[in-house]
Amino acid sequence: MKNYALIATAYDNMARIYIGNTTNLVEEARQIHKTLPTATAAFGRFLTVSGLMGLMYKDDEKLTLQIKGDGPIGTMLVESNGLGVVRGDIINPNVYIRAKKEGKLDVGAAVGNGFLHITKDLNMKNPFTSSTELVSGEIAEDFANYFVVSEQTPSAVSLGVLVNVDQSVLSAGGFIVQVLPGASDEVITKLENSINGAGPISRWLNDGRTIEDMLEFISNGTQKVLATKELKYECNCSKDRFAKSLSALDNQTMDELIEDDGIEVECHFCKTKYNFTKDELIKIKDNQ
Template sequence: MTDTLVRAVTTDGNFRAIAIDATEMMAEVAKFHEASQLGTTVLGRALLGSLMVSNAILKGDERLAVVINGDGPAGKIVVEASAQGEVRGYVTNPTVELPLTAKGMQDVAGAVGSNGFLQVTKEIGEGDPFTGQVELMTGEIGDDLTYYMAKSEQIPSAVAVSVLVDPDGTVAAAGGFMISALPDASDEDITALEDKLANLPSISSQLVEGHTPMDLLFNLFGKDDVKLLATTEVALYPEISKRDYERMLATLPMKDLQEMLAEDHGVEIVDRFTGKKIQFDEAELSGIIAAKDAEGL
């Protein structure tokens, strides 16, 4: 099954809805980072939430970057996402481990921390990037993105993200939804929605049972009360090739390249987004230096 994101609207015109199932993508992410159950859950929530936020507020080729920086042992979380459904990200400490919560859940809030901020930088058009920043509310990530949408984007929303990881590290389910109130929604409509959300089965349990992103919305609003607007495939950004890294190295000052050659006899680059290591041996680095010198750079 291809990972998908759906965008919909309620037939009464009161709410816009986005839902996502990215279970396969998250399985790949977990392998990349050799993450713990908690680390995968933390990063997964950030990736899912960023995909939905980007779909809600961006268009065309626009992109955004989300940085979550709390005081917890997971460290900083960085995610890049596009309006086209592409995403990548990393957490500083993917192997973070903490005791389960009293409810037997992964302690995401404890790993992320709540003494920090969530920052969203949007690349829109050819102008300078726009950055909005809010304080972390709980460190649960969904709550924090909900607060960002209301505070910085002025769009009252409910963001829910869920990642279920089995004890062996297998990602059993990864999905979520974002419900945003439209101008016609009354206080009574919003209260009724909140009641429904409080009694809804967990997202991960619905996905494990085979429910689709649209099913998540049907279960919330009713099958006849939601209209599908668009479907987007979601996937990780293509990996950066060794050739691309070679071009990046060539932009460094000659002095820095010569120091790498003299002291380390090569260079190792770690791709934070995939965890992969890219090696340039002494001969390869010498070739980059020679080409740069020949061009007079």
């Protein structure tokens, strides 16, 4: 099943909602990066919110999002765009920390204290980067804080990843609800109450309910779906791209690689490996 997101408004355009099912996307990332449960939950939440945030921009606009915490996971990096495509990297996938509450994973402890950095490439002269401090390391609260502090947009963010006993992903998803200018106190209160009453989106999805069901619950039936977008984990790496990167190395480094009689490079995002023979390296150097 393809993962997808809905972009909608509610309460006569007083709120905008981005909501997505990312179950298969997060499971694919888990398999690629071989994450243990708590790392799966953290990385899955980060991929989900990054994918939803990417949909706020044009198809050819790109975001690079980085969570740099002092917890055992270390740094997580995700790239997303307006097409709903994400790819990411996690420094330490081998993190499994249980919370004191039964059945919970302690994502906050795994991420720790640090910063959220977001770079927007909007096809202008220079990309723009903004940073906010992590509030809890739980990802959703950290992004809600980012939207208020950096974009002055009051937002509610909910993210969930449910991990099975075999460490596979049972369900994953999330939503971003943004209050638009002119929203009344009554509408804000209704949104707050419905969001608080909704519970984890991962539970909804695992129970067989859909993001359409949750959208209707959150908006109290006032939703107007503007678009449906596919969400997917996809890497655009290639041997030619790596060859171009190698061509940027200095002569001394290239000579050392040539002496090694060929090298193997691995993509951080999808773990695909590319081999370059000695002759290929010599050709790359000669074409510098």
